[in-house]
Amino acid sequence: MIVRRIDLEQFRNYCRFEGEFSPKVNVIWGENAQGKTNLLEAVAYLSTASSHRARYDRELIRMGEDHALVRAEVFSRDRDFTLEARLGRGVRRQLYANGVRLKTAGELAGVLNTVLFCPEDLYLIREGAAVRRRFLDTCICQLRPRYAQALAEYRRLYEHKTRILRDWEDHPSLLDTLEEFNLRMAQTGALVIHYRAHFIKRLREVTPPIHRDFSGGREALGLEYQTVSTVTDPLAPAREILEGLLEHQKTHRKAELEARQCLSGPHKDDLTVTLDGMSAKTFASQGQTRTAALSLKLSSREIFFQDTGEWPVLLLDDVLSELDEKRQEFVLNRINGGQVFITCCQEMGLDRLGEGKTFHIHSGALV
Numbered sequence: 001m002i003v004r005r006i007d008l009e010q011f012r013n014y015c016r017f018e019g020e021f022s023p024k025v026n027v028i029w030g031e032n033a034q035g036k037t038n039l040l041e042a043v044a045y046l047s048t049a050s051s052h053r054a055r056y057d058r059e060l061i062r063m064g065e066d067h068a069l070v071r072a073e074v075f076s077r078d079r080d081f082t083l084e085a086r087l088g089r090g091v092r093r094q095l096y097a098n099g100v101r102l103k104t105a106g107e108l109a110g111v112l113n114t115v116l117f118c119p120e121d122l123y124l125i126r127e128g129a130a131v132r133r134r135f136l137d138t139c140i141c142q143l144r145p146r147y148a149q150a151l152a153e154y155r156r157l158y159e160h161k162t163r164i165l166r167d168w169e170d171h172p173s174l175l176d177t178l179e180e181f182n183l184r185m186a187q188t189g190a191l192v193i194h195y196r197a198h199f200i201k202r203l204r205e206v207t208p209p210i211h212r213d214f215s216g217g218r219e220a221l222g223l224e225y226q227t228v229s230t231v232t233d234p235l236a237p238a239r240e241i242l243e244g245l246l247e248h249q250k251t252h253r254k255a256e257l258e259a260r261q262c263l264s265g266p267h268k269d270d271l272t273v274t275l276d277g278m279s280a281k282t283f284a285s286q287g288q289t290r291t292a293a294l295s296l297k298l299s300s301r302e303i304f305f306q307d308t309g310e311w312p313v314l315l316l317d318d319v320l321s322e323l324d325e326k327r328q329e330f331v332l333n334r335i336n337g338g339q340v341f342i343t344c345c346q347e348m349g350l351d352r353l354g355e356g357k358t359f360h361i362h363s364g365a366l367v
């Protein structure tokens with residue numbers, strides 16, 4: 001997968017930008033706050049229609065403007081595509097592939113896939129389970145369209161059930177529909193767990209060797225899927241997982257009504273990360289945390305390649321500056337293969353990186 005070219009209009013601090021990229025390494029360099037991350041964010045946006053750091057699309061539109069445009073020429077699955085996202089204040093964003101309007105954001109994943117690593121990824125290890133669920137969901141959605149559908153359905157049902165639980169005392173008739181929502185949530189939740197368990201199984205194969213090499217053979221990384229306690233085998237077929245979910249719902253029914261919250265289901269899942277058997281969340285140093293998070297991201301990229309035969313585009317935002325020289329060398333050796341965008345504050349010679357191009361960004365423009 002290769003992003004050959006990107007055009008931006010009124011996106012973040014870019015008024016207009018046109019860039020033609022190398023199919024190998026692209027170094028985006030410049031001082032702080034010039035627009036390096038914004039450029040990576042634009043590339044990532046065309047793969048997921050979401051940003052890792054903007055809650056609302058309107059944040060992506062240049063201040064004082066009403067519209068923004070991100071357009072890219074992408075080579076993927078032996079074909080050329082033009083992807084386009086049109087953003088507007090107060091209107092729904094529009095996505096296009098080769099001029100045809102896309103119905104869902106998920107369709108972008110059929111053309112462009114990205115793996116982004118940024119300084120905020122420290123939270124992947126340090127923060128609560130929601131961040132790790134988001135990591136799993138982003139990876140699996142790009143690989144399995146059926147998972148994206150199941151997840152969207154699960155979220156819809158979850159919101160509905162949450163409303164029932166919140167309002168049932170004022171409107172007791174709402175409870176008439178609770179059983180139906182429970183059943184549908186358990187059916188969809190079983191699919192979600194099934195896909196997550198299989199993806200984590202792959203992560204458990206691929207990540208520990210990467211992390212071992214990354215840490216110079218010093219650290220053993222472990223991964224464990226934590227899901228609903230009554231699901232004894234998350235790798236089992238969905239219909240078996242369903243039994244466990246229904247049982248859990250039954251024993252938590254009273255507690256859910258009292259707490260007015262949805263307490264049962266995979267929306268509470270977690271992926272625990274350990275280093276040498278100890279919780280990375282609690283004990284890992286900043287460097288270890290960064291290394292573990294980067295190992296997870298690099299593994300997701302390799303799993304994608306194993307599955308599809310294509311490397312997703314790798315976006316490394318400000319990664320190298322925080323790593324010691326050995327770890328830097330490891331990353332640079334490991335990213336051979338697909339297209340890479342890498343940001344840094346100083347000009348970086350391509351001699352360390354192989355074939356590629358460098359771009360100097362200043363005040364939202366190419367110097």
Ligand SMILES: Nc1ncnc2c1ncn2[C@@H]1O[C@H](COP(=O)(O)OP(=O)(O)OP(=O)(O)O)[C@@H](O)[C@H]1O
Pocket residue numbers: 011012013014030031032033034035036037038039059060061062063318345
């Ligand atoms: N919607 C927007 N309109 C105009 N400017 C924006 C918008 N959103 C962000 N910016 C500006 O874009 C600038 C560059 O942001 P970016 O995060 O890309 O910097 P960077 O070059 O990656 O810097 P660093 O090296 O510090 O990470 C910031 O100064 C920010 O204020």
